[in-house]
Amino acid sequence: MSTTMQPSELESQLAALQDEAQEAIAQIDTLDALEQLRIKYLGKKGSLSQVLGSMGRLGAEDRPRIGSLANEVKEALQTSLENKRIALQAAAIEAKLAAETIDVTMPGVFRSQGRAHPLTSTVDRMIDIFVGLGYTVATGPEMETDYYNFEALNFQPDHPARDMQDTLFLPDGNLLRTHTSSVQIRYMEENDPPIRIVIPGRCYRRDTVDATHSAVFHQLEILAVDEGLTFSDLRGTLKVFLEAMFGDIEVRFRPSYFPFTEPSAEVDVRWKGRWLEVMGCGMVDPNVLKSVGYDPEVYTGFAAGLGVERIAMVLHQIDDIRRLYTSDLRFLRQF
Ligand code: DAH
Numbered sequence: 001m002s003t004t005m006q007p008s009e010l011e012s013q014l015a016a017l018q019d020e021a022q023e024a025i026a027q028i029d030t031l032d033a034l035e036q037l038r039i040k041y042l043g044k045k046g047s048l049s050q051v052l053g054s055m056g057r058l059g060a061e062d063r064p065r066i067g068s069l070a071n072e073v074k075e076a077l078q079t080s081l082e083n084k085r086i087a088l089q090a091a092a093i094e095a096k097l098a099a100e101t102i103d104v105t106m107p108g109v110f111r112s113q114g115r116a117h118p119l120t121s122t123v124d125r126m127i128d129i130f131v132g133l134g135y136t137v138a139t140g141p142e143m144e145t146d147y148y149n150f151e152a153l154n155f156q157p158d159h160p161a162r163d164m165q166d167t168l169f170l171p172d173g174n175l176l177r178t179h180t181s182s183v184q185i186r187y188m189e190e191n192d193p194p195i196r197i198v199i200p201g202r203c204y205r206r207d208t209v210d211a212t213h214s215a216v217f218h219q220l221e222i223l224a225v226d227e228g229l230t231f232s233d234l235r236g237t238l239k240v241f242l243e244a245m246f247g248d249i250e251v252r253f254r255p256s257y258f259p260f261t262e263p264s265a266e267v268d269v270r271w272k273g274r275w276l277e278v279m280g281c282g283m284v285d286p287n288v289l290k291s292v293g294y295d296p297e298v299y300t301g302f303a304a305g306l307g308v309e310r311i312a313m314v315l316h317q318i319d320d321i322r323r324l325y326t327s328d329l330r331f332l333r334q335f
Contacts, residue, residue, distance in 0.1 A: 005057040010066050013051050017041070018073045025080045031088050038081050048074055118335045119218060119324055122312035123200050126220050129244045130198045133237065135222070138197045140183030142204070143174055148182040152291045153260040166206035168215075176204035179305055180221035181260060184284075187223070188292035193299050194226040200308075211320045212276070218308035223284075225294065225301035231263065231283055234302035238267060238281065246314065256280060260288050261303060271314050278314065279306040 021041045028034045041047050052070055055063060116124065127137060140148075149167075151157075168176040183199040199221035207213045224233070235253070242251055250270035258264045261282025268275035281304035286296035309321050316335065318324065323331050 004059055005054060007058055007062040007066055010051065010054065010058065011069065014066075014069055014073050017047050017051060018076060021047075021077050022080055025077075025084050028084060029088070031085065031092070034081065034084055034088060041077055042074065042081075048077075115332075115335060117324075117332065118312050118316055118318070119308060121335065122315060123218060123220060123308050126241075126245065126306065126308065126311065127198055127200060129241050130220075130222065132244075133196075133240065135196045135198045135224075138183060138187050138199050139201060140177075140180070140186045140199065142177055142202055143170065144177040144182050145174055148185050149175055149177050149179070152185040152288065153181055154285050154287045154291070155259045159259060168204050168206055177201075178205050179203050180219040181303070181305060183221060184223050184260075184288070184303060185292060188225070188289075188294065193294065193301075194224075195301070196224050196226075198222055209322065211322070212310070212313075214309065214321050214325065216325075217321075220306045220308055222281075222304040222306070223301065224303075225284065225289070225299050227299060229283075229300045229302055231302070234281060234283065234304070237302070238279075238304060242267075242269070245311065249314075256282075258282055260285050262286075267304075269314055272319075276310060276314065277307075278310045279304050281305070 021037070024037055024041075025034070028037060039046060043049070048070065055066060055070075058066060115121075131137070150159075167178050170176070180199045180201045180203060183201065187197055187199070188195065199219075201219060201221070202216060203219050204216055207215050209215060222237075224237070239251075242249065246269065252268050252275065253265045254268060256264045256266040258280055261280075262285045264280065264282035266277050267279045267281060268277050270276075281302065284301035284303050289296040289299060289301065309324055312318065312324065313321065
C-alpha cells in the first residue's frame with residue numbers, strides 16, 4: 001500500500017481541476033469540442049477519475065468528505081457542460097435561421113406560361129360547341145385515295161367540280177385530302193345511323209397563298225344522318241353554333257353547289273366591312289348515302305365543312321392568315 005495522502009492535497013487537486021475545466025468549458029465554441037472536454041474531465045479515464053484513483057491513499061476518516069466533494073465537482077462540471085451544450089445548440093439554430101432568411105421583397109424568377117396556339121384553341125372551342133349538341137369526334141387520314149376524297153362523294157371522273165379543288169397528287173396516284181369530307185365516307189362505311197360527328201383535320205390544296213388562302217389549312221367537318229333530318233335542322237344547328245362562337249354577328253346563307261350535297265349553301269359572316277365565307281354546307285346527296293349502303297328513302301343527312309383559320313381570324317381580328325403559321329412569338333403571345 002502506498003503512503004497515505006493528505007486530504008488537503010486532494011482537495012486542492014479537485015479545486016484546480018474544477019477551475020481548469022470551468023475555464024475550458026467557457027472557451028469552447030463547438031458541440032464536438034464540448035464532447036471532447038467532457039471525455040477529458042469526466043470520462044472513464046478522465047481527470048476526475050484519475051484524482052479519485054488516489055482516494056485509496058486517504059485515511060478512512062477523510063474519505064467520505066473528499067468523496068462527496070468529488071461528487072460536487074462532478075455535478076458542477078456536468079451542469080456547466082449541459083448549460084454550454086444548450087447554449088451552443090441554440091446558437092447553431094439561430095445561425096441556421098439567420099442563414100436561411102427569405103427575403104420576400106426579392107424579385108422572383110419569371111417563368112413564361114405556355115398556351116395553346118390560336119388555331120388549336122379555336123378548333124377546341126368549335127368542337128366543344130358541337131359536343132354540347134351531342135356530337136362525337138372522328139378523324140381520318142390526311143393521305144387519301146381518289147375514292148374517298150372524290151368518287152364516293154359523288155364527284156364523277158370527268159366532273160368539272162374536281163377542278164374546283166386544286167389537288168396535290170402523290171406519285172403513287174394517292175393524294176393529300178382537299179377537305180375533311182373524305183372522312184364522312186370512311187365513318188359511314190363503319191357505322192350505322194343515327195350519326196352525329198365532327199371531324200377536325202388538316203387539308204391541302206394547290207392554292208396561291210394570300211391574306212385569306214393557305215395551301216395547308218384546317219377544317220371542321222360536321223355530319224348528321226338520321227331519319228327525318230331536314231334543311232331546317234341544318235340551319236338551326238349552324239345558327240346555334242354561330243351564336244355560341246361569335247355572339248351577335250351578321251350571317252348570310254348563300255345558295256351554292258357541292259357534288260356531295262343537294263341543296264347546298266355557303267355561309268358568310270360580316271367581317272371588316274365585307275362578307276367572309278366561313279363554311280360550306282347542305283343536305284347529304286342521296287348518291288353519297290347510297291355509296292355507303294344507306295337507304296336514302298329512310299335516311300337523310302346534313303353536312304358542313306367549316307374553315308378553322310377563317311373562324312379564328314374573325315374571332316381574334318387577325319387580318320392575314322399567314323400570321324397563323326409564322327410562329328412569331330410577338331403575335332402568339334397575344335392569345
Ligand atoms: N368540302 C367542302 C370544301 O372543302 C366544304 C363542305 C361543303 C363540306 C358542304 C360539307 C358540305 O360537308 O356539306 O370546300
